[in-house]
Amino acid sequence: xxxxxxxxxxxxxxxxxxxxxxxxxxxxxxxxxxxxxxxxxxxxxxxxxxxxxxxxxxxxxxxxxxxxxxxxxxxxxxxxxxxxxxxxxxxxxxxxxxxxxxxxxxxxxxx
Amino acid sequence: xxxxxxxxxxxxxxxxxxxxxxxxxxxxxxxxxxxxxxxxxxxxxxxxxxxxxxxxxxxxxxxxxxxxxxxxxxxxxxxxxxxxxxxxxxxxxxxxxxxxxxxxxxxxxxxx
Numbered sequence: 001x002x003x004x005x006x007x008x009x010x011x012x013x014x015x016x017x018x019x020x021x022x023x024x025x026x027x028x029x030x031x032x033x034x035x036x037x038x039x040x041x042x043x044x045x046x047x048x049x050x051x052x053x054x055x056x057x058x059x060x061x062x063x064x065x066x067x068x069x070x071x072x073x074x075x076x077x078x079x080x081x082x083x084x085x086x087x088x089x090x091x092x093x094x095x096x097x098x099x100x101x102x103x104x105x106x107x108x109x110x111x
Numbered sequence: 112x113x114x115x116x117x118x119x120x121x122x123x124x125x126x127x128x129x130x131x132x133x134x135x136x137x138x139x140x141x142x143x144x145x146x147x148x149x150x151x152x153x154x155x156x157x158x159x160x161x162x163x164x165x166x167x168x169x170x171x172x173x174x175x176x177x178x179x180x181x182x183x184x185x186x187x188x189x190x191x192x193x194x195x196x197x198x199x200x201x202x203x204x205x206x207x208x209x210x211x212x213x214x215x216x217x218x219x220x221x222x223x
Contacts (some may be wrong), residue, residue, distance in 0.1 A: 002154065002156070002157070004154075031209070033208075033210060033211075042213055042214075042215050042216065043155070043198065043200075043211075043213040044213075045210040045211065045212070048208040048209070048210055050208075055207060055208040055209075056206065056207055056208025056209075056210055058210060088152070090154055090155070094209060098142075098143060098160060098202075098209075099157055099160055100145065100157065100202075100209075100211060101157050102147070102154040102155045102156075102157070103154050104153060104154045105152075105153070105154050107152070
């Protein structure tokens with residue numbers, strides 16, 4: 001158990017819908033990262049927050065957005081979903097010593 | 112642009128047959144090189160971080176080494192439970208956000 005929690009574990013929805021994925025970082029970690037893993041793309045960085053502020057952006061679509069709340073949990077919002085958005089979405093947090101720990105992931109299936 | 116290439120893509124070993132996985136990287140300045148183990152449908156499990164050429168780290172049957180251009184993950188006398196995908200990632204000094212750039216992984220299968 002990495003200490004990073006994600007909910008829900010599985011999400012099945014239809015094209016055009018909107019979903020929210022939730023992540024709680026390890027206790028004491030201020031940074032939260034979101035990654036997408038699909039079969040053909042591998043693990044791709046989406047976005048990072050540090051103590052509530054956006055720190056870096058990767059290959060995140062305009063239909064996707066995220067935020068980090070004062071209690072440091074983070075949410076990733078995916079809207080106007082397409083079939084190609086089906087993937088595993090991982091949250092990670094980094095410790096003061098630099099290790100990056102991943103959560104168990106949310107499997108999103110868009111039908 | 113940071114790039115990470117892992118080889119081989121897949122590796123089949125007999126139990127007890129030692130081998131090495133390769134991770135070649137191109138990065139403007141290396142902050143750290145990370146190794147993870149990932150089981151199907153699960154999140155990547157942190158194994159090691161290496162920071163400078165010549166550094167080595169060990170954990171049970173695994174040993175990671177780092178040069179200026181590549182890293183190796185040596186697996187000594189593997190067991191079937193070592194079967195997993197092993198991922199390598201780099202963290203660049205130039206990245207304001209410390210994000211990781213991943214390679215495609217090596218899928219390891221250890222037969223009893």
